[in-house]
Amino acid sequence: MVTAEKRQELLDRLKNAVIQYDEDGAKEASNEALDIGMDANDAIFNGLVSGMEEVGRLFEAQEYFVPELLMSADALYAGLDILKPHVKQLDLGVKGSVVIGTVEGDVHDIGKNIVKMMFDVAGFTVYDLGRDVPLDKFVEEQLRTDSDLVCLSAMMTTTMMGMKKVIDDLRTKNPNVKIMIGGAPVSSDIADKWGADGYAKDANNALKDAINMVSSLKKLKEEAEAKKKG
Amino acid sequence: MAETRTMTPKERILRLFAGEKVDRPPCFSGMGNATTEGLGKLGYKFAAIHSNAKMMADVAAATYKLSGFECGVVPFDLCVEAEALGCEINVYAHLDDILYPTIKKKIIHNEDEMGISIPQDFTKRGRIPLVKEAIGLVKADIGGEVAVGTYVLGPFTLAGQIMELNDLLKLSFKKPDKVGGLLDILADAIVLCAKEFEAAGADYITVREMGATSDVLSPRVFKNLILPYLKKIFGQLKTNTVLHICGKTNDIAPFMVESGATAISVDQKNDVAETRKKIGNALLFGNYDPYNVLVAGSQANVRQVIRKCMDDGVDAVWPGCDIWPTVPIENIKAMMDEVINYRR
Numbered sequence: 001m002v003t004a005e006k007r008q009e010l011l012d013r014l015k016n017a018v019i020q021y022d023e024d025g026a027k028e029a030s031n032e033a034l035d036i037g038m039d040a041n042d043a044i045f046n047g048l049v050s051g052m053e054e055v056g057r058l059f060e061a062q063e064y065f066v067p068e069l070l071m072s073a074d075a076l077y078a079g080l081d082i083l084k085p086h087v088k089q090l091d092l093g094v095k096g097s098v099v100i101g102t103v104e105g106d107v108h109d110i111g112k113n114i115v116k117m118m119f120d121v122a123g124f125t126v127y128d129l130g131r132d133v134p135l136d137k138f139v140e141e142q143l144r145t146d147s148d149l150v151c152l153s154a155m156m157t158t159t160m161m162g163m164k165k166v167i168d169d170l171r172t173k174n175p176n177v178k179i180m181i182g183g184a185p186v187s188s189d190i191a192d193k194w195g196a197d198g199y200a201k202d203a204n205n206a207l208k209d210a211i212n213m214v215s216s217l218k219k220l221k222e223e224a225e226a227k228k229k230g
Numbered sequence: 231m232a233e234t235r236t237m238t239p240k241e242r243i244l245r246l247f248a249g250e251k252v253d254r255p256p257c258f259s260g261m262g263n264a265t266t267e268g269l270g271k272l273g274y275k276f277a278a279i280h281s282n283a284k285m286m287a288d289v290a291a292a293t294y295k296l297s298g299f300e301c302g303v304v305p306f307d308l309c310v311e312a313e314a315l316g317c318e319i320n321v322y323a324h325l326d327d328i329l330y331p332t333i334k335k336k337i338i339h340n341e342d343e344m345g346i347s348i349p350q351d352f353t354k355r356g357r358i359p360l361v362k363e364a365i366g367l368v369k370a371d372i373g374g375e376v377a378v379g380t381y382v383l384g385p386f387t388l389a390g391q392i393m394e395l396n397d398l399l400k401l402s403f404k405k406p407d408k409v410g411g412l413l414d415i416l417a418d419a420i421v422l423c424a425k426e427f428e429a430a431g432a433d434y435i436t437v438r439e440m441g442a443t444s445d446v447l448s449p450r451v452f453k454n455l456i457l458p459y460l461k462k463i464f465g466q467l468k469t470n471t472v473l474h475i476c477g478k479t480n481d482i483a484p485f486m487v488e489s490g491a492t493a494i495s496v497d498q499k500n501d502v503a504e505t506r507k508k509i510g511n512a513l514l515f516g517n518y519d520p521y522n523v524l525v526a527g528s529q530a531n532v533r534q535v536i537r538k539c540m541d542d543g544v545d546a547v548w549p550g551c552d553i554w555p556t557v558p559i560e561n562i563k564a565m566m567d568e569v570i571n572y573r574r
Binding site: 062065066067068070074105107108109110132158161162184185187189 | 328402448
């Protein structure tokens with residue numbers, strides 16, 4: 001029996017485990033949530049993800065830096081690995097799959113991994129091509145998987161030029177695909193000029209963008225649920 | 231208007247480093263500035279210039295010859311020390327696009343492998359001898375007129391090259407002593423490498439520690455974990471030195487000065503006017519955006535940004551990072567003209 005009190009206690013524990021980068025705590029609370037029959041979606045979104053939202057706020061306030069962000073992500077994944085198999089998939093009317101990777105010449109993948117995490121949380125199917133990915137591979141993988149979204153990341157000025165090529169190529173082959181680019185050297189000007197649909201300036205912005213995306217997905221889920229009930 | 235001052239660019243830079251008065255700020259860099267125009271004139275492929283001392287030197291000198299940019303800097307990539315420590319690199323020889331070399335294979339794969347030792351013949355390994363030779367060649371070519379520079383990585387950034395950055399960052403929080411031990415060893419390796427470059431006649435050496443930017447690490451971690459090893463490095467080098475960190479640096483600028491580098495270098499994210507107040511007369515180089523301004527900007531935009539750098543109080547007009555090779559030579563010339571003629 002999930003009482004309102006017990007539910008809140010577990011959500012707080014999940015949230016705090018992420019904020020305090022406590023992997024064991026996240027595992028324990030996740031297992032307990034399943035044991036008492038809590039909805040896995042509830043535990044993920046209102047527990048783990050709310051913790052990550054707070055981490056994003058701490059990061060923005062410069063109380064947290066990248067090491068803390070990475071450790072919080074580990075705690076989130078520790079919980080997610082346990083909860084995810086129990087998520088009931090809802091028909092959202094979108095397929096929700098994404099191809100993501102760091103462009104060739106760039107071996108920095110921390111920003112990319114944080115964005116990937118939020119897609120994982122949101123229940124997207126993620127095709128992670130990794131880092132230092134040859135440009136053609138993005139187009140190939142998008143066509144192979146018919147993904148809705150392609151995310152390209154470059155951490156350095158010296159590698160971001162490759163992204164333009166990928167965008168042009170994707171647009172030619174599939175005008176409907178959504179493209180998001182990110183990384184330290186990228187600006188909204190560049191994203192506009194190159195014809196990307198969205199951009200994330202740095203890890204923090206990527207995190208915020210991804211959280212926004214997840215939040216809007218959450219809304220979709222709630223609407224779908226409401227429809228079912230109604 | 232052409233330069234009418236009598237100080238040569240080299241004298242000006244050396245006097246500036248020596249703390250003497252100069253007639254205007256020099257306009258140079260401690261980081262890479264290969265240009266596609268230079269490469270084209272020489273008929274070289276970008277991927278080839280990293281492993282050939284003459285080509286490396288020619289491309290470095292070509293920037294000065296084509297634009298008047300007041301230095302010659304080698305190498306162009308960030309893998310020299312890591313390679314000499316045993317990492318494998320990728321120069322992307324199969325591509326005609328401009329891609330900078332990266333590390334293909336790291337030497338530390340987990341926490342237990344962090345107790346590395348420096349190879350006995352470290353300074354003879356990888357491309358350290360090649361860069362040394364290239365420094366000599368640039369000096370022989372243009373070293374009478376302009377300053378010849380080179381760079382090494384900072385210990386934290388080098389650590390990020392030889393092991394997973396992800397692990398390094400988490401460990402610097404969870405096990406700072408272990409990371410400190412590695413940084414201590416790497417500081418020794420960096421000194422060995424920099425001393426070779428010093429012996430080859432480099433007029434100044436830039437230590438690039440961009441991994442420790444406040445975009446990534448807190449100022450507190452910078453002070454406690456990174457600064458001691460930067461001090462160790464600068465304490466042992468005799469030539470002029472510059473500490474470069476990009477991204478957010480406002481809070482760590484005083485620590486950067488405390489490191490003992492002759493000058494500090496910051497990028498466009500730094501509020502230079504603010505930093506100037508904090509660090510007094512310490513030499514401060516910066517801080518124009520080398521891509522969005524120098525490569526992608528109009529000449530008018532370039533001039534405006536360069537004037538702001540000088541108004542904010544930089545001691546040398548200097549880019550925030552490597553200059554992206556497709557830079558229009560006319561933009562560098564506009565920058566030089568602005569530095570020479572502003573406020574005369």
